[in-house]
Amino acid sequence: MEYCAFLRGVNVKGTNMKMADVCRVFEDTGMDKVSSVLASGNIIFSSGDNTDNLKSILEKAMSSRFNYDASLFILSELQIAELIKNNPYEQSNDLHIYIFIGNRGVEEILLKEFQQSLKTELERGKIVKNAFYWQVPKGNTLDSTFGKVLGKKSLKDQFTSRNINTIEKILKKMS
Structure with a gap:
């Protein structure tokens, strides 16, 4: 399934990272088809795992690699399409x-x-x-x-x- 991870607090208030390095962390944890959108912490990837497991795995890997308390939220392509459709x-x-x-x-x-x-x-x-x-x-x-x-x-x-x-x-x- 294709997902997007929305990272919180990336490239603000001293938490600076290159998106290529972030993508490498995702790849190193077994995610497929990893790419970034803009420099604000939006990482698209594929995985067969569920969002709860992915969140735990990716937050731990990001925290370890970048030495900060990583927080991210994961949505599927369908959920993202719904957000746009529901814009009031x-x-x-x-x-x-x-x-x-x-x-x-x-x-x-x-x-x-x-x-x-x-x-x-x-x-x-x-x-x-x-x-x-x-x-x-x-x-x-x-x-x-x-x-x-x-x-x-x-x-x-x-x-x-x-x-x-x-x-x-x-x-x-x-x-």
Whole structure:
């Protein structure tokens, strides 16, 4: 089965790694057809194993190789296609749309945090089929109240997010 591993915290805040080296770690753990999409920690690969085993194997290997507490989330090609299909927002040149990928139930935590945050006029947050989607005006991502909440230590290993454009590139490369 073909999967994408979404690594959390890659190439930010001092955790820098080359995607070729990350791909080598995946290959060394027995993954097939390994490739990366962009430099933000999106690794496409094939395996006959289940996602729970893959997560454990890959986090351990990444932590060992790069000397950091690796956290990643694994989705199948079908799950990624569903994320794109379920996007509740219309794409616009003035807005970013982020999809959050994480532990089961994290979407409820994110929605609660979003509802409690101050918002810009066009900022929206919504859960669709167990995934949290966030629309924010370009240029406001890191300055928004919700954007700052995303760095909370209590949420550290619960999720990662990707711009919908990145998710579309990943699916295109998988297809």
